Amino acid sequence: MATQQRRERERAQRETLIVNAARDMAEADGWSSVTIRRLAERIEYSQPVLYSHFAGRGAIVDAVALQGIAELTEVFKAARAGAEPGGELAAVVGAYLDFATANPALFEAIFTLAEGLPFGVDAPEVLKAAFAELYAVFAPLAGERDPDAFTEVGWAAIHGLAVLGSGGRLRPDLLEQRLAILVGQFVKG
Amino acid sequence: MATQQRRERERAQRETLIVNAARDMAEADGWSSVTIRRLAERIEYSQPVLYSHFAGRGAIVDAVALQGIAELTEVFKAARAGAEPGGELAAVVGAYLDFATANPALFEAIFTLAEGLPFGVDAPEVLKAAFAELYAVFAPLAGERDPDAFTEVGWAAIHGLAVLGSGGRLRPDLLEQRLAILVGQFVKG
DNA sequence: TCGATTGTCTAGCGGTGCTAGGATTGTGAT
DNA sequence: ATCACAATCCTAGCACCGCTAGACAATCGA
Numbered sequence A, B: 001m002a003t004q005q006r007r008e009r010e011r012a013q014r015e016t017l018i019v020n021a022a023r024d025m026a027e028a029d030g031w032s033s034v035t036i037r038r039l040a041e042r043i044e045y046s047q048p049v050l051y052s053h054f055a056g057r058g059a060i061v062d063a064v065a066l067q068g069i070a071e072l073t074e075v076f077k078a079a080r081a082g083a084e085p086g087g088e089l090a091a092v093v094g095a096y097l098d099f100a101t102a103n104p105a106l107f108e109a110i111f112t113l114a115e116g117l118p119f120g121v122d123a124p125e126v127l128k129a130a131f132a133e134l135y136a137v138f139a140p141l142a143g144e145r146d147p148d149a150f151t152e153v154g155w156a157a158i159h160g161l162a163v164l165g166s167g168g169r170l171r172p173d174l175l176e177q178r179l180a181i182l183v184g185q186f187v188k189g
Numbered sequence C: 001t002c003g004a005t006t007g008t009c010t011a012g013c014g015g016t017g018c019t020a021g022g023a024t025t026g027t028g029a030t
Numbered sequence D: 001a002t003c004a005c006a007a008t009c010c011t012a013g014c015a016c017c018g019c020t021a022g023a024c025a026a027t028c029g030a
Helices: A002-029 A036-043 A047-053 A057-081 A088-102 A104-113 A125-141 A147-166 A172-188 B002-029 B036-043 B047-053 B057-081 B088-102 B104-113 B125-141 B147-166 B172-188
Strands: none
Touching: A002 A036, A002 A047, A002 A057, A002 A104, A036 A047, A057 A088, A057 A104, A057 A125, A088 A104, A088 A125, A088 A147, A088 A172, A104 A147, A125 A147, A125 A172, A147 A172, A147 B147, A147 B172, A172 B147, A172 B172, B002 B036, B002 B047, B002 B057, B002 B104, B036 B047, B057 B088, B057 B104, B057 B125, B088 B104, B088 B125, B088 B147, B088 B172, B104 B147, B125 B147, B125 B172, B147 B172
16 A cells, blocks of 8 residues: 555656766766666666666656756756846857857757657657747747747757767867857847 | 789779769668668678778778768868859858758768767868868968967858758757858957 | 698687566564 | 466577678798
8 A cells, every 4th residue: 555655656766866877977978978787787677677767768768868958948047037138049059059158968969879768749848848938039039920830040050069069170269159049140130 | 913903903992883883872761771780782792891990880980071071171272262252152051061962961970970080180171171171271361360260260160150050959940040140250350 | 732821710718688487684473 | 464477677699780800721921
């Protein structure tokens, strides 16, 4: 009876333990070092236990990605709230880039590793919330253009900077200028 | 004497055979299915032969990526040449997105898998040529802003669309609108 | 024709994701 | 308090991975 609930609680606890361990290891030594064996040793259980929580390694990465998306949404909220009027866009863009450089493995999980996350119509709530934050910033600037499409373009622009930047494909000394150009490109037009 | 040259010729031939096989397999069944074993079987040699050509699996991916960058540059050239005056930007953007959707595995090799390619100062010639093509399109629109930074921002915007789009993270029905918005955003500002 | 060199292969090492089947633990009823 | 049962966990192992050492065969220069 009540033990049932305790069991579930412990299970949930262990699940977050796994996700956190995976994230820590990935951030420390890269995702390739996050193996089921090492993960099992880290949480002090045998490998099959992990498979009683997740369908496989990919599902663990997805869980980390989902957690990261939730955090990203919070970062957006904070950036928007702390920005002076008119500076919301710059604040969110800066927050996005900072998030990507501060948590490269998490960012990688979200945007290049996660494969089991549904998008489009039946996307998880947390993902829609993240897009909504961007929408709140970009849609007012859309003018007579479709606000959804406009937001997507804005998102893509930021995301491109984040991806190419973290891949070492952009000149580091131009970082500030890129940010200024991007913001100027969207507030004017 | 002459046999030496024949040997080198055969060696080079086999090298391109490996690269092409890797690319084909990746494009057919994804990069995860491109293993040294399967690659060796495909080219009808044993595994160690591959290691006499490349330092490891990663180097093969890098070689495919390099080949892809060269092709991308040609695509840029063709798009720019075939565009009517003033439409170069739209042509190049469209070409970029088409390239990404037509060769997803190649695109992945270039931008997310390749790790041994040097960037910045001592980047391979073919990589600089690709950037130069983008520069030719974006720099004239930079105005009083730094043309390099401006090009990087433009590149990032396109790239973001390509990455998020191929990852299924953007609404397919808004593709045309996104393209129009992006182009408008850069020709006006 | 014979040694040396070059090229290629077989076999195997440590590691991976994942799973079947047995041992062990804790539960609820008698 | 004891016992049958159910849930839980672990040991052991499969097929595959990237990569490499060492044996073998083929080709070359003398």
